[in-house]
Amino acid sequence: MGKIGLLPVKDNRPIQTLRELFVRWLESGRVSALLVPAVSPAGIAAPVLWSDPEKASQIYPLLPVMGINSAGVVAEIAADKAEGSRLGVVLRPCELRAVVELIKLQQIARDNLVLIGVDCAGTYKPTTLVNELKSDAGELENWITGFLTAQDRYLKDERLRRACQLCEFPVPLVYDVALGFLGVNPKEQLLIQSASELGDMLLSEVNISPVAAVPAERQVYLDHFIQNRQEQAVRMIADFDRTALGPEKLVRYFAHCINCHNCMKVCPVCYCRECFFDSEVLKRDLDGYIRVSRRKGLNRMPADTLLFHLTRMNHMMTSCVQCGICEDSCPAGIGLSVMFRKVSREAQAAFEYLSGRSLEEPLPLTTFREDEFRQIGED
């Protein structure tokens, strides 16, 4: 189990090469359909559930645009074990990590899926790329190819989504098949790896040149990449600390929340059927609201927004994959991505856990260790 190979790229067209690869798997019946990034002729970038090889030209694997975290879609459509269908999902590392968490939270049936992970050097919001997406198909493909080969440019690109600017997970962690472009010269070849029997089988259907190990130059580049991102993370978290640490600043940080709950709705790992905060439990009647108002003299409305954010943080921090889609969806512009990056990674580190790192690692709150958290309340 676990093969590594190089997939030759024809005519300097990595996107086209991947389309052909996926078409082969669709035609051989290995996958019944694929969830994959696409751009419609009208210039709308969104994942599609693709089954007809004829429509391959609208498919843009490696498209550096992220409007949603597709793990949520996977949970929506593949929660229960299917009879015969098998869905291939082409996902970025953060999306894959969310899928792993959701599998562990029993919200996705693993057996339904072929996990196809792709490298990610960072993504833009769809709105950032309005012009690029509207250009014709050939130009768009060229633009993407240019992006993929841009190397150090995406380490400095401030138009990237903020969560991406400090992301240190450019390669998939859990997958059946992984497709890599970082540090391998994607105009000529792509790295293809398998990590399961299913993945081995998929690789065996493709003409690749096997290699013994990940090419050294890729590893060198990844180290460089990750180091840069980590440095960026340190800077951004320092900024966050300055503006948000301490009770007063934290209140201010969330002050403009309009209670729309978008952050909860788009979060891939926020999986409750009905959010407690959307339920009737916290609602008071008018008498109740007036009582509160009388006690305080005045009371901010809508009420309980800070409670909502703190509860959400508490619920999500052990599974948060730091994709930052919450921040993109926030009409009030609250800097949720850096906050969640800090809080969730620190919380996970306390449990020696990393969300989405493995399907075997038990969820932190389901285990008990006697020596856990000894630093609290002792010494």
Add this chain to the structure above:
Amino acid sequence: MSEPKFSDRVLVIGGGIGGVQAALDLADTGRKVYLVESAPAIGGYMAMLDKTFPTNDCSMCILSPKLVSCARHPNVELMTLSQLVTISGEPGRFRVRIVRHARSVDLSRCTGCGDCLEKCPVKVPNEFEGGLAQRRAIYRLYAQAVPNAPVIDRRFCLKFTKDRCGNCARVCKAGAIDYSQQDEEIELEVGAVINASGSVIVDPQLRKEFGHRRLANVVTALEFERILSASGPYSGHVLRPGDGKEPKRIAWVQCFGSRDESIDHGYCSSVCCMYAVKEAVIAREHNPAIEPTIFYMDIRAYGKEFDRYIERAQKQYRVRFVQARVAEILEQKENGGLIVRYADNGGQRSELFDLVVLSCGLSAREFTGMTVKVDSTGFPVTRLTEPVSSSSAGVFLAGSCAVPVAIPETVMAASAAALKAMTLTVPAAKAVSEEQGGSELDVAGAAPRIGVFVCNCGINIGGVVRVPEVVEYARTLPGVVYAEENLYSCSADTLTKLKQRVRDYNLNRVVVASCSPRTHEPLFQQTLAEAGLNPHLFAMANIRDQCSWVHPDRDRATEKAKDLVKMAVARVRRQLPLKPVKLPVTRAALVVGGGISGMAAALALADTGVDVCLVEREPVLGGMARRIYETIEGEDVQRLLAEMVAQIKSHPRIRIFTEAEIRRINGFVGSFETTVAVAGREEIVRHGVVIVATGAQYRQPDEYLYGQDPRIHTQQELEEIVARQPEELKRLDTVVMIQCVGSREGEHNYCSRVCCTEAVKNALAIKRINPDCDIYILYRDIRTYGTLERYYRQAREAGVIFVRYEETDKPQVKVSEGKLQVELLEPVLKMLLRLQPDWLILSSGVTPYADASILGQLLKVPLQQDGFFLEAHAKLRPVDFATEGVFVAGMCRYPKFIPEAVASAQAAAGRAATVLAREYIEAEPYQAVVNPERCSACGMCEKLCAYRAIEVQVIDERSGRRAAVVNQAMCKGCGACAANCRSAAIDIRGFVAENISRELAALFAED
């Protein structure tokens, strides 16, 4: 009508953990128990301990609930300050005489408020605190004493010595002080007697050179427990008695009064190694500056998880272990420092310590009022397969009165003794009606009518909180229609009044603002039930422990009391009636495993009238015992085994399946359904309980050339030769035995408990047959604990040579020029020892069966890291699983000797009998309930539930919709699932989130 043949009563002597466990087990099966305790309160030694090894649980925290249930159990009559005088009659119909000494306090009136304690002018040393603190002449044995009433010590009380004072009677508002009480003698009829009188701590004065009492900073281990205890003389600060300073260097002197022939105490006390290490660890937890040193002979960590505990003590807590026997302790006059003189490998040494703890051993307690045959140690003689039966028929032994043991063995022996007592008694006739069905007031839809009762608790509350003001305030709260104050809410007359108020004012909810629900809630709930109100339409506000006791400021304490009352009223307002869930019980048992333990469990249960199905996968019964020929005591195991098999085969209630395999186990406590595959067909067995007794196996060594040379054997192979070809032994000149082969290291990082004794047994056997044979036993620690120590001594006297080796310097074995060669660095002389034995014998330990996990999965019971089954609680529930109705016996829990295995099997049977005695399982009324609409089926609750009582299932076949489902028979209402459910889909009945929110809202928000 003729009298019944058997009594329904049992006498239990001793109110320590053994007596309490036996009493509870018996009482749960409907027997009436007289629990006789000579002290003013039950609890025994365990109540004095700070923490317990190896889990470091707070001793009192785990003991106290058992004591409280004993006191509350309708079938247990506590007889404190009492002693057995005589027993006459015969098993099934004994007559016993008990002397009950005067408490001088009327238990029926005393509310335990403690007002009298303050006012007593006499101060005397407090024995419970090892004399390190003082108490009054009227005193409570310890803070949480059960019963909570104080006792007057007539030796010191001025009323009795000088006929003056009388303060206590004056301040007691309950009128409970009764100077006129007399000692009385009572005669009772009982069917069986359980002796759980425990052991006696070795008198520290036996060796004056250790200076106890003479040197202020030498304490016994039990005194040190009190020093560690938060409720002890120094409130948990580790101080030394001499000058109240914090000691830095503390020494423990092991084997004080143990393994010491010169004071006629040659046996090992079994418990001191572990308690000393525990004390050292806990001392360091209290104060990391402490440097503990333990002077020991052998570290006898022979129990489950013990060696790991020792390792943690060494590595994590830096406890220093010095193998040396201490000769004497001298004092440095100027600073109270102690010079410990000892001899180790390097000769005579002296070392300075701030405090020395004597690890005093356990010795036999005299049996008063009964005739029980004892041996030279003073401990009673028992038979191999009847380890809890004394020589006196109908008198059973629970705990360290029989042999020095720690708490888990005591609890096991107690449950085993209870089982034996059950076979001589019958359950009492059922009470006419346990609850009056139908008479309960229907509160559905009715507006809340709340009554609030605020307690003064003598002056406990009223002395600080202005109770009338709280009552006035309560009247203003929404839904409150009545409020009043009481002097003692829990006194009998007040409870009668409370019932009347419920009727007069049509109350449908009640709040009592007084003390702790832990001790008093059941009392008030029962009163509510008697008044026709569901007992769950009730809330308590603890304005004593959480208010008057901790807040001296009257104004602010009164305000807080009001807040607490307000919260309780808010909580109770929407409380709903709860009904206990009743589930039927199948009166039959499944025993898995047909070794000694399985057979003993099956026989024990069948003797109580239960149908038992015994499943064994081998073609023959007997298990591991088939490879044991003789015990170290010289008993013929094969003969005993044959007797046992014959007995079991002829027992009308036992059905045996051999060459059988468990396929499926469905159901839960009270109603299991198991599929057994036997002889190519599947049988369905229905039963209410399961006893797991699947045993363990001898480990096959892969070290020291085993299997490569015919002269290298395991102890079991040697034992077979001793039994079958003893003449083989006659031609041996030299035999070397290596202990701990593949044990206490690597993957097998535990002690197999039995190998030291097996080696000694086989060495003695060789010496009997061939006295000239040189025998060397290479060991790390010799763990012949308890009375087995005598055989270790016999072996040394017979000339067997014991050589210690270190884990880091293991013996080297090779074959050179056709001869076996064993080389070892002798650690005392630091010399290389070269031996050329004829035979090399390996003690390679015991391992669990690898497939135990399969049964574990079928039963949903866990294994610990070494692959042994994991009991519900290492100390107090040693044969229970956390899963209700499933019990564990014998070697599959941990290696054991035959009598220990039988005791654990009888204990498992005893615990199982408490389930089967019931017509119904009454599940907790406080249960988790799932709102399937909110449930996201994430399964976190399932992973968290210690009782395996919640599971994600398909709840709608058509849509495939999944949600968590609670098994009512197994849910304990602990709330772990509810606390973790981020979807807020789980609530605990009686503690629903909505009511808790209302309670908090009452405090914080909506005034």
